[in-house]
Every structure is written in structure tokens, then in C-alpha cells.
Amino acid sequence: MISKLEKFPNEILLNIFSYLSWDDMLISLWSLNERFNSLVRSIFSMSKNGIIFNKPGLSYRTFSSILLPLICNSLSLSSSIKYIHFGGINSSSCDLINIFFFYNTNKQRISFPNLRSLYITECSLSQTLIQTLSMLIQHQLNHLTLILDGDGFNLSEDSQEHLFISNKSNQ
Template identity: 75%
Template sequence: MISNLEMFPNEILLNVFCYLSWDEILIYLGSLNKRFNSLIYSIFSNNENRIIFNKPDLSYQTFSSILLPLILNSSSFLSSKIKYIHFDGITINGMFKQLLSQIFSGQCQLTSRHLYMTKLRYAIHQCLKSYPSHLPLTTNSNELQSYCVSLRRLHIQLEYTCFLEHLIDRVPNLEQLSAVFSQLRCGDQLRDSNFQRSILSNESWFNKVPKLKCFALKSSIDNYLEFVYLKWLLNNFNHITKLKIYVRGSGISRTGQLIWKSVIDVNFICQHCLLDKIINLKYFHFYIGRTCELSLVNIENTINSFKNYPFFISHQCTNIKYLYDKNES
């Protein structure tokens, strides 16, 4: 039976939609039929500024039970149009943990995702910790609900690295990963002697993300231990073919001054920013920024050090540029 609303032509329906908020459109009209879904997608696609869910009475319960399933089960196009979501009142940590657990589970059918967690607490970054280490060789349908098998591309901004470590266990078919940190923060882990010993051990995440080909990381680094952690992280991805590293000294931590006084030459890059065991790596791009004073002779020697190193010669990565900005040094 056709409702009165469905008797109107598309032009009138689109005008009616203009009087509704984004969340109202999805909540009340998002699952009616293919015609309304098509109209809704056309509205989203025509909005160049991306979508904001900021209705004053939008509760987390409504979002979790109605909006989130619509977003997770739609194409990645729908989620890419969302700029941010605001819940009414005070949202407790448990809500964020539940939301993130749903996003990185079998409930989600998205293939591409951007996620920003730069203002969330350390406890929330730990929300995926309790899951098993990687996808078993044989799984039943219930076990697969704990894994987001559809996700192929992920760009993520984080405060703490632990979320990235636990996330790897949830996305077995991931192909491209880009991670941005304001700093390589590991909570209290870097000050723990057991953790320091663990990051010095060899490990590979090939069994967890065997299809991962591209990894990019951008972060500030203050001290030697954070460089050790960076090296450990990169060695876990020793099966990738494309690596991009953007690292900069923040100039805040005194404990990091010694390592940042080192010459940033081929030896520094190989020791701190390149895989120990190179298996499939074909493309390597890096940017290292720091505050320093450097003579022209040092610059020439630094560039020549890459031209004489076997890995950079064989991979045609000898086009090294050393940029000096006197305003920042």
C-alpha cells in the first residue's frame, strides 16, 4: 500500500527534506524503501560541506540503535560525508567504547573510513584490548562478528598508540593504513621496563593484516624511547610494499635533545626509520624535521650518504633533499 507521502513527486519530497535535520532524515526515512534511500543519498552527495549531526536532543541511544546501523551497513560514501556527530548532555566513556567496538566489528560493512580520536582519553583508546590476537584460520559466523572484514582503507588520528596495536587485531583485510599522532604516546608503557624489553623483540603482524601493502605514519617524537617504539612498530609491518614516514622533533623534551643532535644521514634513517628486515618494500618516502644549525658541508655529506647506500641505490631512492629554514632553526 502506497502512503500519502510516497504519492508526491521527487521534487516536492526534496523540498520537504530541506525542513528536516540530517538525523531526522535518516531516522524517519532512511529505511522506508529504495526510492527514499536514493533521494537521501542524492542529498548527501550534493552537500559539499559534509554532514553534521548536531540536533540538541540527539542521544547516544538513538544514534547507536538507529543511525549507526544505517551508516555501518551503507556504502562508504555515506560515512565519508559525515563531518562530526554531537550527542546531547555528557557522554560517558562506556558509550565511546561501545561505539568504537561496533565500528570495528562485523556490524560494519564499510570499505573505507576516516577516524579522529585526538581528544579521547587513554581508557577509551584501550577499548579493543580484550579481543584475540588475530583472526583464526577457521571461524564461525558468531566469531566473525568481532572482526571488520570489509575494511580496506583506514586513516586514523590518535592520541595513544595502544589503539593502533589493538585495532590491527580487528581488520584482517586492511590494505592501506595511515596513522597520525600528535606524539607517539604509549600511556605509561614506555616507562615500564617489561614494555621496553618487549618492543626490542622481533615480531611481525603479517598474520594479523596479511593484505596490508601501504603504511603511512606522521608524528612528533621527543626522545630515544619513542624512536625505539617507532622502529618496533615499523618492524611489525615488514611485509608492506609502500612506507611513508613524517617525523618531527617537538623541541619540548630535554631527554630527547641528545638523539636529535645526531646527523640525520643514511645511518640515522636506517637505524630509526626503516625496517630491519626488508622483504617486499619497493617505495620509501620520509620527512624528518628538527631544529638545528647545519653547514653546507654537512648538507652535502648527508645527501651523498644516501647515494652510496645499497638499499637507496637499488630502490632508486637517492633523490634526497635537505631543506633549511632559518626561521625555524
């Protein structure tokens, strides 16, 4: 049975969807049917606003139990995401970076093969973050913005050595 909403042309649906946040759109619309999935993928493919983790009200629990499995278990959805913004406003967002990029057990597969822009603010550097960013810079990113918090420069000796090596290899 076709609902009245499904009779709308794609252009009107895309306009309506543009008023939803990325997380509300995924929770509400993903997996309704293939047409809606295709529209959601097209929004992520075209949008510079992609996934933004410093959105007020987005809890770690919602992210880890609903959104992360939904995104990472759908190759077509994770492949359409080109922009991700992690903000340090939420204390757990820097911890989410490594989980998000390596959700699956095979740490060699990047979860977002078409990711081109990554914006990270108010974050402290750690060895795992440096390794993740090094790999992303080498293999796929066109744009990286990294804004560290005041304590972000207090790296361990291992992290400083790895950062120095990564910088030399990119020169």
C-alpha cells in the same frame, strides 16, 4: 497503495528532507521504500554536513541501538557518507569513533569507503584512535581536522611512539 507524499517530485522531497537532521531523516525515512532510500543516499552524497555527532539530544543509546546498526548494515547508506563530525561535547563521542569505523567484526573493512572528510573536536588521543586515524589518513581521507582537549597531549609512551612512527611514515 501510493500515498500522496510519494506523488511529490524528488526535488520537492529533497527540499523537505533538508529540514530534517541526519538522525531524524534516517530513523523516519530509511527503509520506507527504494525511492526514499535513494533520496536519503543522495542527500548524504551531496551534503557537506554528513553525520554530526555533537548534535544536542542525540543519546548514546539511540546511536548504538538504532543508528549504528542501521548505517553499518546498509552498505549503500554507509558508502554514501562523505563527512563525519565527532564532537567531544558528548563524553562518549571519542569512544564512538572506533566503534563506528569498525562496527563489524572484520576490523580490516572500513565501514565508510567513501568518507573524505573527518572532523574531531575536544578529544583525547588514545592508541586505538591514533591507529584508526593513521589508517584513514593513509587510505582515504582528503581532509582531517583534529582538535584535542587540554588533556589530549597526555599520551602514554606507547601512543607517543606510535604517533612518531606514523608521522615519519607519512613524510
